[in-house]
C-alpha cells in the first residue's frame with residue numbers, strides 16, 4: 730500500500746493553500762457567531778480578532794476566495810458564510826462513520842457540533858460484541874463485521890478512527906477498501922493510505938507537549954541547547970497564527 734501524503738501544498742480544485750484551508754473553519758465559526766447576532770458586515774480587523782488570526786493573513790486568505798470586501802464597509806457576513814461553506818463543501822450533508830466506540834468514540838458521537846456543521850453521524854462501529862445494538866447518542870452500535878456494508882449503504886466518504894493504535898491501520902484499510910476517502914484519525918499511530926485518500930490526525934497530547942514547551946520557556950527563559958528563544962510566539966495562538974507557510978493546527982496532516 731502506498732504511503733499517504735503528509736503535506737498537500739494547495740487545494741486540488743482552486744489552488745487554495747492548505748494553510749488557508751485550515752483557517753477557513755476558524756473564520757466560519759467567527760462569522761456564524763456574527764450571523765447569529767444579525768451583524769450585517771464586519772471589518773477584516775474585527776473578523777481577524779474574532780478568529781484569532783492576523784488581519785493581513787485574513788485578507789490574503791479571502792483573496793483566494795475572490796472576496797475582497799468593500800472599503801469602509803468591510804465584508805458581507807452572510808455572503809462570506811455562504812462562500813466559505815461552499816468552499817469547504819459544507820453546503821452538502823456528509824455522512825460520517827465512527828469506528829471504536831469507547832470513551833473517545835462515544836464522546837465524539839455525543840458531540841452536537843458535527844450535525845450542526847453538516848456532518849451526520851451515520852453509523853457507530855465497534856469490534857466488541859457486547860457493544861452491538863447498544864445505543865450511543867441514540868444510535869445503535871454495529872459490529873465491525875458490518876463495516877463494509879454500513880459504509881456502502883450510507884454512502885460514507887469520511888471515517889473517524891477512535892480505536893486503540895494497534896487496530897487503527899487495519900480499520901483504516903477496511904474503510905478505504907469499502908470506499909472511504911477521508912479519515913480523521915485519533916489513534917496515536919501513523920496510517921498508510923493509498924493515493925487519493927486524505928488523512929488528518931488529531932493528537933491532543935502533542936498540543937499539550939507544545940504548551941509544556943512554552944510553559945518551560947516562560948518559567949526559565951532558556952531554550953533547549955542553552956540559547957534564548959525568540960519571544961515572538963509567546964501569547965500567540967499557534968494553531969491559527971502560523972508562519973509564512975507554516976502550519977501547526979490542532980488537527981494535523983497524518
Ligand SMILES: NC(=O)c1ccc[n+]([C@@H]2O[C@H](COP(=O)([O-])OP(=O)(O)OC[C@H]3O[C@@H](n4cnc5c(N)ncnc54)[C@H](O)[C@@H]3O)[C@@H](O)[C@H]2O)c1
Nearest residue numbers: 829830831832833855856857892893894896916931932933
Ligand atoms: N487524539 C487524541 O487526542 C486522543 C485522545 C484520547 C484518546 N485517543 C486515542 O483514541 C483511541 C481510543 O481511546 P479510548 O479511550 O476511547 O479507548 P477505549 O479503549 O475506551 O475504546 C476503544 C474502542 O475501540 C474498540 N475497538 C478495538 N479494536 C477495534 C476494531 N478493530 N474495530 C472496531 N473497534 C475496535 C474497542 O472495543 C473499544 O470499544 C486510542 O487510540 C487513544 O489512544 C486519542
